[in-house]
Amino acid sequence: MNSINAFRVPSFACRHCGAVVTQLFADLGMTPLCQTQISPQHFDKPERYFPLQAYVCTQCWLVQLRDCISSTDVFTDDYPYFSSYSPSWVQHAKSYVDQMVRQLSLSAASLVVELASNDGYLLQYFSPHGVSVLGVEPSRSVAEAAQRKGIRTEICFFGQNTARHLRERYGIADLVVGNNVLAHVPDINDFLAGVKEMLKPNGTVTFEFPHLLNLIRLNQFDTIYHEHFSYLSLHAVNSLFRTAGLELYDVQELSTHGGSLRVFGQHAGGVCRIRPAVNELIEKERVTGMLDIAVYANFAEQARASKRDILSFLIDARRRGKRVAGYGAPGKGNTLLNFCGIGVDLMDFTVDANPVKQHTFTPGSRIPIFPPEHIRAMKPDYVFILPWNLKEEIMLQTAYIRDWGGQWVTPIPRPQVWDKVASSSQGR
Numbered sequence: 001m002n003s004i005n006a007f008r009v010p011s012f013a014c015r016h017c018g019a020v021v022t023q024l025f026a027d028l029g030m031t032p033l034c035q036t037q038i039s040p041q042h043f044d045k046p047e048r049y050f051p052l053q054a055y056v057c058t059q060c061w062l063v064q065l066r067d068c069i070s071s072t073d074v075f076t077d078d079y080p081y082f083s084s085y086s087p088s089w090v091q092h093a094k095s096y097v098d099q100m101v102r103q104l105s106l107s108a109a110s111l112v113v114e115l116a117s118n119d120g121y122l123l124q125y126f127s128p129h130g131v132s133v134l135g136v137e138p139s140r141s142v143a144e145a146a147q148r149k150g151i152r153t154e155i156c157f158f159g160q161n162t163a164r165h166l167r168e169r170y171g172i173a174d175l176v177v178g179n180n181v182l183a184h185v186p187d188i189n190d191f192l193a194g195v196k197e198m199l200k201p202n203g204t205v206t207f208e209f210p211h212l213l214n215l216i217r218l219n220q221f222d223t224i225y226h227e228h229f230s231y232l233s234l235h236a237v238n239s240l241f242r243t244a245g246l247e248l249y250d251v252q253e254l255s256t257h258g259g260s261l262r263v264f265g266q267h268a269g270g271v272c273r274i275r276p277a278v279n280e281l282i283e284k285e286r287v288t289g290m291l292d293i294a295v296y297a298n299f300a301e302q303a304r305a306s307k308r309d310i311l312s313f314l315i316d317a318r319r320r321g322k323r324v325a326g327y328g329a330p331g332k333g334n335t336l337l338n339f340c341g342i343g344v345d346l347m348d349f350t351v352d353a354n355p356v357k358q359h360t361f362t363p364g365s366r367i368p369i370f371p372p373e374h375i376r377a378m379k380p381d382y383v384f385i386l387p388w389n390l391k392e393e394i395m396l397q398t399a400y401i402r403d404w405g406g407q408w409v410t411p412i413p414r415p416q417v418w419d420k421v422a423s424s425s426q427g428r
C-alpha cells in the first residue's frame with residue numbers, strides 16, 4: 001500500500017468520464033514544475049513544489065493527474081521549449097507533412113490547423129505545397145518565433161469556444177493536427193469538442209501522443225510531469241473521440257518519444273473506412289493487460305525499483321571516482337532528477353542546446369546547465385542522457401567523448417552503459 005493512502009483516501013472525478021477515481025498509478029512525490037529554469041539571480045530563492053501523482057480511472061482507463069495546477073501556470077509567456085532545437089523531431093514533422101499532402105490531396109484550397117504549433121517547426125513544411133496554415137499556440141515566446149518566420153499563428157488556448165471564434169475568422173479545416181498536445185490539455189473533452197467544430201465534413205484530424213502501453217512496458221515513469229495531465233492508451237482515446245462525436249479510422253505505431261501512436265480521426269460516420277489496425281491495437285492493449293487494474297497498481301513499485309537502480313549506478317560511479325555529466329534538461333529529466341533526488345552530489349552538470357536553458361539551473365535539483373561544448377572541455381567519464389528518446393542523435397553529436405574513453409548512460413527502462421553509438425551496449 002502506498003504511504004499517501006495511510007492518511008487519506010483520495011478520490012476525484014475523472015476528467016473524461018466523470019467516474020470517481022481512486023486507483024493510484026504512480027507517486028513521484030513533490031516536485032517543482034519541470035519546464036521552469038532557475039536563473040543565477042534566483043538560486044537562493046525558494047521554489048514552489050506540487051504533488052506529482054498519477055491515477056487511473058477504472059471506467060475509461062484514462063491515466064491522469066489530479067488537478068493541482070492550471071495550464072496557465074505551465075504554458076507561460078516564456079515557455080522555453082522550442083521544437084526546432086531537435087533536428088530529428090523536425091525531420092519527423094517534414095515526413096509527416098509530405099505523407100499528409102499526398103494522402104489527403106492537400107492543395108492551395110486547403111486549410112491545415114495545428115494545435116500547439118510551437119515555433120512553426122511543422123507548419124513551415126506546408127508552404128512549399130501552397131497549403132494555407134494556421135497555428136494555435138498558447139505560449140507567446142514560441143508563437144512569436146513562428147510569426148517571425150511568417151507562419152500565421154493565433155496565441156491562445158484551444159477549446160470549443162476558441163474553435164468557434166477561429167472557425168468564423170479562418171474557416172474550417174481539411175486537416176487538424178496535434179502532436180504531443182492531447183496529454184497537455186486539462187479539459188480534454190472540451191479540447192476535442194473544439195476539434196469537432198474546426199473540422200470540415202470530410203476533414204481528418206491526427207494526433208500523436210506517447211503510448212501508455214510503452215510507458216508501462218518500458219518503465220517510462222519520467223514522462224509523468226505536471227505539464228502532462230493525461231497518459232493515453234488507444235482505448236482511452238477511442239472513448240474520448242466517441243464522446244466528442246468523432247471516430248478513429250486509422251492508427252500507426254511510431255518510435256518517437258519512446259513509442260507513440262499517431263491516430264487518424266474524422267466525424268463519426270465519416271467517409272473513411274475504419275482500418276483493421278484500430279481494432280487490432282485495441283485488442284493488443286487488452287491482451288497486454290491495459291484493462292487490468294493490477295497492471296496499473298504495480299507501476300508505482302516499478303518506478304521505485306527504477307529509482308533504486310539509477311541511484312545505485314550513480315553512487316557506484318562516484319565511489320569509483322568517475323565524473324558524470326548530464327545531457328539535456330528536458331521535462332522528463334527534471335522528473336527523473338527530482339524523483340531520484342539527484343543533485344550536483346551525483347551529477348556535476350548538464351548541458352542543453354537550447355540557449356534559453358543555458359547558464360540556468362534545473363528546477364529543484366539545481367544542477368547547472370551549460371552549452372553542449374562544456375562536455376568537450378570537462379571530459380566527463382559518463383554522459384547521462386536525460387532525453388533518452390533522442391539517444392541516437394545525442395550520441396552522434398557527442399561521439400567525440402570516445403576520444404577520452406567517455407561512455408553514455410541511458411536511465412530507462414534500466415540504467416545502461418553504451419560505449420558505441422547506439423549499436424552495442426554493456427548492461428549493468
Ligand SMILES: [Zn+2]
Nearest residue numbers: 014017057060
Ligand atoms: Zn474515466
